[in-house]
Amino acid sequence: xxxxxxxxYFSATAASGLGAPLRAEDRRAxxxxxxxxxxxxxxxxxxxxxxxxxxxxxxxxxYGGDASDYFWRAIGCEVHFKRFLLALVGNNVRDEFFVRMMxxxxxxxxxxxxxxxxxxxxxxxxxxxxxxTSRANxxxxxxxxxxxxxxxxxxxxxSLGRTxxxxxxxxxxxxxxxxxxxxQVIVEKRARTLVEVIDALREFDERTMAATVAxxxxxxxxxxxxxxMVGANKRKQRTNALPLRGQPPKSAGKKRKHAAATTAxxxxxxxxxxxxxxxxxGAAAAGDTVAQPSSSLLSHFQAFLASQGGGAGRSTSGF
Numbered sequence: 001x002x003x004x005x006x007x008x009y010f011s012a013t014a015a016s017g018l019g020a021p022l023r024a025e026d027r028r029a030x031x032x033x034x035x036x037x038x039x040x041x042x043x044x045x046x047x048x049x050x051x052x053x054x055x056x057x058x059x060x061x062x063y064g065g066d067a068s069d070y071f072w073r074a075i076g077c078e079v080h081f082k083r084f085l086l087a088l089v090g091n092n093v094r095d096e097f098f099v100r101m102m103x104x105x106x107x108x109x110x111x112x113x114x115x116x117x118x119x120x121x122x123x124x125x126x127x128x129x130x131x132x133t134s135r136a137n138x139x140x141x142x143x144x145x146x147x148x149x150x151x152x153x154x155x156x157x158x159s160l161g162r163t164x165x166x167x168x169x170x171x172x173x174x175x176x177x178x179x180x181x182x183x184q185v186i187v188e189k190r191a192r193t194l195v196e197v198i199d200a201l202r203e204f205d206e207r208t209m210a211a212t213v214a215x216x217x218x219x220x221x222x223x224x225x226x227x228x229m230v231g232a233n234k235r236k237q238r239t240n241a242l243p244l245r246g247q248p249p250k251s252a253g254k255k256r257k258h259a260a261a262t263t264a265x266x267x268x269x270x271x272x273x274x275x276x277x278x279x280x281x282g283a284a285a286a287g288d289t290v291a292q293p294s295s296s297l298l299s300h301f302q303a304f305l306a307s308q309g310g311g312a313g314r315s316t317s318g319f
Contacts (some may be wrong), residue, residue: 002054010062076151079171116156
């Protein structure tokens with residue numbers, strides 16, 4: 001799936017004028033200034049192996065060469081990398097393991113990837129000695145998966161310059177934010193078929209692009225979009241909030257079991273009450289015998305008085 005998606009993307013961008021990625025020697029030999037075709041540099045993604053493999057295979061099919069030639073074009077998302085490590089240290093950002101791994105990511109080594117591999121292997125040996133098998137297993141996976149190792153430590157690859165690394169995004173938050181918005185739009189539109197989903201996304205795309213254009217309508221939509229997303233995030237925060245002392249969250253409370261059962265009788269009781277009042281008013285005017293309420297109506301009225309806190313001591317016989 002990923003290979004098909006990336007291949008479609010690269011084919012479309014190539015048709016629009018985006019050139020093949022330059023090799024390091026070609027980039028150094030290219031003359032400065034204009035006259036050079038804009039070329040693909042890198043992409044920021046998480047550490048899903050299937051996503052990486054699809055990306056590399058698509059690049060090799062569109063631009064030629066072997067899939068391994070493009071390993072260093074994938075830069076690992078820094079936020080995902082931190083979450084990846086924090087899960088091993090109990091979210092302790094001061095843990096030595098976390099600090100050392102982040103230090104390796106941001107540092108520049110003269111030995112390049114080989115030196116980074118040696119430092120990761122040394123840290124893995126320390127984890128094995130200390131009995132931290134989960135940490136050691138993760139480091140072993142990084143050492144065995146070259147594409148993941150290059151994505152985790154892009155500076156060590158030595159293929160992208162400082163400016164290219166700075167120009168690349170350090171995380172995928174923008175893409176994930178857009179992904180969350182599109183999912184929310186599909187839910188709000190209640191799209192159930194593929195055609196409905198496509199139509200909902202088309203409308204969302206048109207309105208989102210219109211929000212980038214100056215104008216009262218665009219600004220109004222942009223404000224509404226921000227308000228909607230802020231509200232959704234607040235609801236999510238309340239749902240996922242954890243008590244400060246770690247106690248279990250309070251339950252929503254038990255619902256009354258008889259609530260659903262009394263809905264229908266309450267409607268009929270209200271209708272009976274209205275009819276009774278109408279008959280009483282007509283009978284009082286004519287001097288006839290006044291109709292008496294049924295036992296079911298009396299029981300509903302007594303329940304109502306009890307719920308209002310004033311049921312005790314009241315008589316309903318003279319209603």
